[in-house]
Amino acid sequence: MDLTLLLIQLLNGVQYGLLLFLIASGLTIVFGIMGVINLAHGSFYMVGAYLAWSLTAWTGSIFWALLLGVPLAAMLGLLVERLFIVHLYNRDHLQQVLLTFGLILIFNEMQSIIWGDDPHSVPKPDFLQFSIPLTEVQSYPAYNLFLAAVCLVLAGVMYWVVQKTRLGMRIRAGSSNPEMIQALGINTKVLFATVFSIGTTMAALAGLLAAPERSVYPGIGEQVLIISFVVVVIGGIGSIKGAFVGAMMIGLMDSLGATILRAFDDVELMSGLSVDNLTSVTVYALMAAILLWRPAGLYGRAH
């Protein structure tokens, strides 16, 4: 395997990892502070991606789509919190899982009704259409770099919000000790609604941003949800730092692992099963290994 290919895969891994972090951090914050496990988190990614498609088609640019899509997603998050999630505080995980499972079914069918079941691609903005040549034959698309940069900036903004602002202080207090929020007399109703809306908007934003690169099709929400679960489990539930480390590990594992395994695509383990069939399985194997070592994730608190 040559070095340029490795570099490309490395870049892909980092970029995918950053995107995953954007999604998984929302999931982990919602759980850490509100104690709610939200299966419908991936659905917001899906909504973001489809918004990117229709808004770009309407306005002609992904940037307008972002500008319009983010507030729409925030409002949708708020609506879902007020209508459904509000009933889940202080309920056990099983009921949270089931209610948000029901939400996924509804979201998926709404997607089918509104946007149909065909896959779509979203055009990249003109000035990011080009690729950066690395060698004579290989190049790296500029949009992917842009995507990585935006995710990095957003991660930085999030770090700043969590570390330096009043909301961030509450978020930190809440995720390390949920009773503290009540003790401090913070209005939980407003805080929870805000946190849920922010968390889901981050997922939707990830969907909006990734749409031009990864295209838009039914079922993307669940794919993203489950891989985010893996990220959150690896990092430790409720830990933003853990989400970052987990996301990077999964991102790199996914791209580098796939590259390595693909090199062995002619090796058959048994009839019908060759080594490269196992690429999707590798991230779960990584999770299993980490859980063997630390059952509460890398940065999770053991119960």
Add this chain to the structure above:
Amino acid sequence: MSDPVLATRGVSKSFGGLHAVRDVTLDFHTGQVDVVIGPNGAGKTTLINLLSGDLPPSAGRIAFRGRDITTMPPHRISQLGIGRSYQRTNIFPEFTCMRNVWLAAQSRMRSSMRFIRPAHHRKDVAARAERAIDLAGLSHRADTVAATVSHGEQRQLEVAMLLATEPEVLLLDEPLAGMGPEETANIVALINRLKATHCVVLIEHDMDAVFAVADRLTVMVNGTVLETGTPDQIRESQTVREAYLGDEMI
């Protein structure tokens, strides 16, 4: 004196920067009630948690009959014959009192990996459970759901569950807190009866009860053992007087 049943050597436990228990070396013997006293936060409950395996020590060693049990998980320590009761009632609230005690008694079956015959056909378990609930003076509540009995009765249930595991070493963490005078007298009498054949370690704040059962007193302050001795020695001890007992106690 005979070999100790349970012994700690330089046992410490810290949580982050907080040293809950520091360098505790104690021997516990059969036929003797050891009472650990000290102000709140002295590390008494942490010491019990270390002995029962609920917490692993940060340093030091613990031995049961000469066998190192320092890093043993709690269920294996329990199977060796070291049983404990909890300061904060730790029961199965939605089960009846009898079912609580039953689960404790059943733990002494060689294995509960038995899938076919109904549990209640086990006469040996039933007998053990009934004797324990009777000793703790809770027979009249056997069929009542544990969550609905009084706080004092839940404390008795704690004791009953401990007895049903038929331990050699009884670690009692404030068993009397919340009990009425009659139940207290009952349990005090029970402890005095059990001590001939058992090794009892008791944490207690009720000083009347303490002096009624204690053969040896250990005073803990700030995670360390301040002094160990007979009740009379402790009563006379100047160090203890200054550090803890003060004037209010004696």
Add this chain to the structure above:
Amino acid sequence: MTVVPRWPALLLLAAVAIGLALVPVFGETYAIKVATRMIVFAIFAMSLDLLLGYTGLVSFGHAAFFGLAAYTLQIYSPEYEAVNIALALPVVIGVTAFVGALIGALVVRTSGIYFIMVTLAFAQMMFYFFHDSQIAGGSDGAYIWVKPVLAVGETILIDFEDRATLLWFALGLMLAVYGLLIMLLRSPFGQVIQGIKVNEHRMRALGYDTYRYKLVSYVISAAVASLAGFVYACIDGYISPELLGWKESGIGLAMVILGGMGTLFGPIVGAVAFIGVEELARERELVGFLADHFQIIMGCFVIAVVLMLRNGLAGSLGGAPRAKPDPVETEVPGGEKP
């Protein structure tokens, strides 16, 4: 002390069983298939209830075992002749239980929310395993061309090609599972897992190695789920990776909650009711264009169940088994029935 169903529950169970048994007498092929699916999911939901309602483990990946069993049967079946049930069933149960033990050894180390997420992730791993590889048709799925038979020598006793036979076989299996699980829950083992559900920490302090008991419960539950997968694969003879998917797992959970968790009887009612509602939601005359998007109705239904039906149907119908108060009392001769 023990799980004793009240007589209204047994009566209702008998009514449900007789009703399902009579479907082949009066119903068309389609009705028989629906009824068989109801029975399949009743078995699946009971296997989940052992974990959810009696061990306190919320598995969100249980369909992995359901699907694995279906795949095992497909792979084990010869292409042009019928496989003998007497051989296939033990193989399917054995393979599923083995995989259940492997996965269980890992997931049972975690608890609470981690357990939910990790069970889902492992199920997804198995989903991708069958989806991406060419074993049994990959993402396209595969067929069992000749349905299994139960044969002694040359004599065929049971032939799953006959839909009514399959239904009755499934029904017998369901009743057997119900009886076996009640036996299990009354046994010393059953007492331990129920104790773990209520207060695992205390069980450890009492000297129980709770990890082992939870693991065994997990493996038994996987084995029971494999029975459901086995029968399911015989309904249409078609299997696909979706059988292992998270949607099937979620549906299983919904059935348990709908019927009443921790009642064993409830999940049967829940499965029958859930599939019944699903059939109605696909009825074009009833719901119009939504029939093409019936999942939206199922989604609303699931949410309504969570918000409104806390004890499940069995709780409301008085079908919940009661915890007998006292092991001594239960020794009264004839005082209880399984």
